Amino acid sequence: MSSSQPRNWKALLLSHEMLLLYVLIAEWLFFYFAGTTVNRRGVTVGFGTVDRQFDILRHSCEIGLLALALTPVIITAGIDLSVGSLLGLCAILFGKFWKDAGLPIPVAAFLALGCGALGGGLNAALITSLRLPPLIITLGTYSLFRGLAEAITRGAVTYTDFPAGFLFVGQERWLGLPTQAWLFFGVAAAVWLLVHRTTFGRSFRTIGFAPEGARYAGLPVERRVAMVYILAGLIAALAAIIYTARLGQAKADAGTGYELFAITAVVLGGTSIFGGTGSVHGTLLGVAAIAVLKNGLACLPAVMRLNAAEDMSGLLTGALLLLALTGSVLPKLLSSWRAHRPAPAPSAPSPNPQPSP
16 A cells, blocks of 8 residues: 555646646746736736736636536537637627516526527537537537627627626625636536536546447437537526626627637646546636636736737637647557557577587
8 A cells, every 4th residue: 555655646746637737836926926016106016916816716707617618518529619609699698688678687697598508409409419520510500609699789789787786796706706706616616526426427438438338338428418518508608697797798799719718728627629538627727727827918018018918818828729639649649659660670590600618
């Protein structure tokens, strides 16, 4: 037992999640020292302030929710490119239910959540019934959901003037933390328990690793795949409500590009894009790394002078995604190359062996 314990500790300290945690700490320290200054009044401004840390938490909730939604999807070897567009559609529908239909905020929110589940159900039905690649299906619904949001608002209508009680969810603090952070933590705990502590969730890895084997084992593969897409739509609708509460408005372009950040966070957290492996806590570390990167860049003096925080954030996020994808594929390529590498030819015997004395 004593000999195996050091190996277990070594494996833990060198696991993907721990390595990502080391990178996250180094990233935070870099921005703390490079992006924190003291103004002429002697007040600390920039990345190192407490308010900035709360802003990081507040602004990362929607992308974090989408990343949590995509984790079970990608573990089952699927993908959902439509979550950002579905967020925008559900935000518009929420505003329309409240303002145009005159429904109370809780009823409008409940209907928006139902619309999100229906959007995820559409993806699920097309993927499981047509047996087409999820990439193709969700690329189509990506355009469909965004087009519906633009058609409903005609590209010009923005829903505003939400009541203060609703805006409290996205703009104020409760028990010392941004209010939406508590919702995010609750969803994260629920998804973690689902994926890591239930038989239903543990079957996602089997489905992602070998779907035909899962069918032979008696698992209802199509039904469980459908459930992860419906869950993704439901969480995307919740992210839409939080997004609306944070900005105080619902508009058709809400969530544009969020799917890229969410997928990057999931893959960066160690979930294989080919399915079969992944963890929710790894996804949370990936979300934190991207959130610190986006907000830290906005505090660097050189980036502030060029007003290039958004451009740099998109560039580095794309680079991180490529790096994470390469890192997940490279070990398989190396092992395959070693397996197919021809063995060295045996050395030829000497033509005139010397007799031993």
